[in-house]
Amino acid sequence: MRLVGFAILSALLIACDRHGDPVAVSGGNPELGREAASRYGCGSCHVIPGIEGANGLVGPPLSGIANRVYIAGVLANTPENLMRWIQDPLAIDPLTAMPDTGVTAEDARHLASFLYTLR
DSSP states (O other): OHHHHHHHHHHHHHHHOOOSSOOOOTTOOHHHHHHHHHHTTGGGTSBOTTSTTOBOSSSOOOTTGGGOSEETTTEEOOHHHHHHHHHOHHHHOTTOSOOOOOOOHHHHHHHHHHHTTOO
């Protein structure tokens, strides 16, 4: 019985490992996402590696976002959920400090693609 418990625990720990290959976002272009992050002013609230001047302290640093289990503490970390959050954070959490910045669906896809490359 102990062996079965150990096997289950091991399987769960392996399933929770988020340090694998970068998450692929279908149709997303990380370089266009980097440009969009600058254009939308994401760095005024977040620290974003690789973007000059992106040293905001209001929101969390965006490095390692691919390794997080949740987005904003409420959404499972999937490309679809990250795009939803980027486009309309207030619809998901009305009390969030993250504003609706008018990100288009296309730009949200590119932003998600870029964010998942950050280590």
